[in-house]
Amino acid sequence: MKALDHILVAKWARLGVMFNVPPWRQTPDLEGLLIETVSQIPDNPRLFVMTATWLGRYSPLVARHRLAVMAAELPDPASAVLGLLLDTAAEITPAASMEMVRARCRPAPAPMPLFTADRTTPALRAPARSAASTISKRWNVWAEPVDSKADALRPADWVMQHNCSMKVRAVFRGTLRASVLACLEHHVPAGASEAELARLCGVTRKALHEALDHLELCDMIRRSRFGRSYRVSLSHPGLRIAG
Amino acid sequence: MSKHFTTTSVLKALKMVGESLDWPGQVEILLVGGVAGMATGLLQPERTTGDCDVADLAPSAAATALEKAAAQTAERMKLPPTWLNDKAGQLNVLPDGWRSRREHIATYGKLKIYAASRLDLLAMKVFAHRATDRHDIAEMRITPEEVAFVRKYLTILKVPSRKADLDQVAGAEKYLRALEETL
Numbered sequence: 001m002k003a004l005d006h007i008l009v010a011k012w013a014r015l016g017v018m019f020n021v022p023p024w025r026q027t028p029d030l031e032g033l034l035i036e037t038v039s040q041i042p043d044n045p046r047l048f049v050m051t052a053t054w055l056g057r058y059s060p061l062v063a064r065h066r067l068a069v070m071a072a073e074l075p076d077p078a079s080a081v082l083g084l085l086l087d088t089a090a091e092i093t094p095a096a097s098m099e100m101v102r103a104r105c106r107p108a109p110a111p112m113p114l115f116t117a118d119r120t121t122p123a124l125r126a127p128a129r130s131a132a133s134t135i136s137k138r139w140n141v142w143a144e145p146v147d148s149k150a151d152a153l154r155p156a157d158w159v160m161q162h163n164c165s166m167k168v169r170a171v172f173r174g175t176l177r178a179s180v181l182a183c184l185e186h187h188v189p190a191g192a193s194e195a196e197l198a199r200l201c202g203v204t205r206k207a208l209h210e211a212l213d214h215l216e217l218c219d220m221i222r223r224s225r226f227g228r229s230y231r232v233s234l235s236h237p238g239l240r241i242a243g
Numbered sequence: 244m245s246k247h248f249t250t251t252s253v254l255k256a257l258k259m260v261g262e263s264l265d266w267p268g269q270v271e272i273l274l275v276g277g278v279a280g281m282a283t284g285l286l287q288p289e290r291t292t293g294d295c296d297v298a299d300l301a302p303s304a305a306a307t308a309l310e311k312a313a314a315q316t317a318e319r320m321k322l323p324p325t326w327l328n329d330k331a332g333q334l335n336v337l338p339d340g341w342r343s344r345r346e347h348i349a350t351y352g353k354l355k356i357y358a359a360s361r362l363d364l365l366a367m368k369v370f371a372h373r374a375t376d377r378h379d380i381a382e383m384r385i386t387p388e389e390v391a392f393v394r395k396y397l398t399i400l401k402v403p404s405r406k407a408d409l410d411q412v413a414g415a416e417k418y419l420r421a422l423e424e425t426l
Contacts, residue, residue, distance in 0.1 A: 020281075044378070045374035045375045045377075045378045046375055046378075048374075049374075049375070114374075115374055115377065115378060116381075117374075117377045117378045117380070117381040118374075118377060120381075120425050121421065121424050121425050123420065123421035123424045123425075124418075124421045124422065124424075124425065126417075126421065127372070127414065127417055127418050127421060131414075143374060144373065144374060151323070
């Protein structure tokens with residue numbers, strides 16, 4: 001396993017996946033972690049199974065607008081891996097479907113096994129293709145159906161106790177407000193204009209404005225006059241969606 | 244309730260089993276799967292391992308005593324009642340001669356714990372050939388001699404008394420042939 005994988009699995013351990021490593025020292029940037037994960041999945045089948053299982057259980061914690069924007073920038077075949085991951089999670093739990101993100105993913109340009117261990121020779125590709133699930137064929141990245149490993153996930157109370165800010169995500173259930181807070185936390189900690197936030201969340205200024213109105217009412221963000229526009233920042237340093 | 248094992252925690256649980264085992268003589272168990280691979284250092288320690296698979300128990304008459312001790316441990320360590328399971332033993336997929344190759348892991352009280360050898364783990368992983376098994380096999384870098392051993396093992400699995408899933412054996416043989424081309 002590569003050095004990067006240790007950090008990656010430690011971050012998932014922090015979010016409640018029972019990899020046998022100490023959890024990461026702080027709550028990770030969830031959307032960033034998902035993007036990082038899809039590029040590592042081909043080298044680590046367990047990561048695929050466990051991320052799909054985690055999403056099947058905890059997908060309401062994902063800030064969907066933010067992830068959709070990040071997904072649109074993924075190269076091939078990582079985009080297809082994310083699509084397959086989301087479809088697999090939705091198979092485990094139909095309610096985990098993230099259509100908004102899925103719509104930004106595209107199949108791999110040419111069919112190939114999902115896992116590098118199966119890509120070495122044409123002979124190894126053949127069994128991977130014959131065992132591939134229907135959904136994996138749709139994304140052009142062959143993988144067999146996944147059995148959920150829910151018993152290797154920590155329960156919600158553990159996840160919340162060890163990642164207090166996830167409670168805010170749980171309340172907002174992946175809506176635009178969750179994405180706004182996540183962007184302010186991870187992308188633009190110094191604050192951002194409404195136009196910049198709208199771009200990071202992939203929404204119209206009007207939609208963003210409504211979300212900001214609500215977050216301001218909740219005293220989670222503040223808007224201050226900045227030239228002809230408003231600068232948006234988190235109200236309190238401690239009030240972070242993922243900190 | 245969830246189950247989760249590191250090498251340390253599984254040995255702690257097995258120690259508790261050994262200490263509470265109510266049996267007049269020594270009892271030997273053979274671990275296979277992820278726990279065996281982790282305990283022998285053959286597999287990456289970062290993997291998730293939810294099961295502690297026992298493929299052989301001697302004497303078999305000690306099964307009830309072992310189950311009772313495992314149940315007590317499950318209660319004390321908040322593990323599921325099935326944390327120590329013998330599903331792998333029921334499958335009858337151990338390669339011939341495994342006993343001479345097994346590795347001693349620890350002895351706790353009257354419980355002597357062994358893990359399947361590299362050769363036997365490889366053989367069983369080829370037979371299973373799920374994505375995670377294929378990944379492990381790639382990491383373990385199977386040798387031509389080991390391929391020959393596994394081929395023979397898969398042939399033996401076709402014997403009716405083994406009651407192995409013949410479609411699975413055929414799939415494993417196909418995979419092994421493909422694997423051989425990579426050597």
